[in-house]
């Protein structure tokens with residue numbers, strides 16, 4: 187009798203183990219199928235535009251399109267477990283190329299390059315040769331020129347690994363595209379990790395020396411579905427100095443200590459607390475190191491009402507903190523929300539602005555035979 191009971195227990199146990207390991211329920215299967223969704227949503231430059239939706243083990247989702255390698259939506263839970271969108275973007279993917287103001291305004295959620303941020307007067311010298319770029323921001327060249335990496339259709343394929351699931355995006359920027367020398371082959375891997383991070387790995391190589399500075403231009407708003415502006419977000423940036431800029435936002439070369447100024451975010455401060463004391467609002471590069479560094483935490487942001495927290499980690503020597511000063515209400519984004527000034531903030535991990543013309547800044551020049559490598563992680567949590 188006892189033996190029979192034991193055998194029955196073992197077989198019950200065996201059966202349940204089998205169900206866990208091999209026989210997946212319908213619900214398990216459909217959740218897995220949902221991990222990566224791929225839809226063709228349009229055509230731009232004669233190429234198919236695809237929208238990927240990824241979902242991680244905790245229910246966090248991200249939408250990524252191969253047009254501009256743009257993150258169009260990213261959901262994260264608040265302190266009650268409610269998932270809402272924490273980035274600015276458009277519901278319709280074609281708005282990214284049809285929206286009249288987008289091309290000279292905002293770079294919402296995109297990958298910018300070949301040189302993210304500004305190059306003074308659009309000029310630099312490489313190996314003794316003068317190069318001239320398009321002027322698209324006051325007297326300067328900004329974010330790669332007229333048709334930067336944010337406005338091209340990338341090759342794309344989804345992937346899955348032990349960290350989570352992602353999308354690999356590749357682009358070949360040809361010699362002299364937007365005035366930059368060398369054929370630059372670049373790959374961006376977005377991974378939605380099971381620890382609730384969005385990881386971005388960049389990889390590139392080139393056949394002629396050229397400054398390369400590629401970054402993600404996501405605007406974050408942790409209120410959820412962009413309910414208010416971001417002035418109440420508590421920002422912490424772990425940096426002691428920033429690059430002082432002139433009136434056209436070109437660095438003067440001075441690295442100034444933040445201590446005792448409204449630029450100091452080593453201790454958390456609401457973004458709005460001292461913004462009036464900073465002409466034009468925050469749009470500055472913080473100095474993190476004097477070159478590429480092992481990945482480390484460089485910022486933490488908390489939105490007190492939702493309890494959402496975002497931490498930023500990077501290998502890059504600088505980060506541009508931009509408080510959405512030029513949003514101006516010209517764009518109506520996801521959920522019909524008007525993006526007024528300060529409706530999102532960016533933390534663009536990068537080499538310093540105008541480094542091609544600043545010999546004392548960490549060099550952004552990519553040489554043939556070397557690899558462009560950069561990793562940035564945006565990790566979400568609650569407090």
Ligand code: GLA
Nearest residue numbers: 291292293469506508512532
């Ligand atoms: C960067 C720049 C800003 C602005 C935005 C796009 O963050 O530093 O000055 O140009 O991109 O609007």
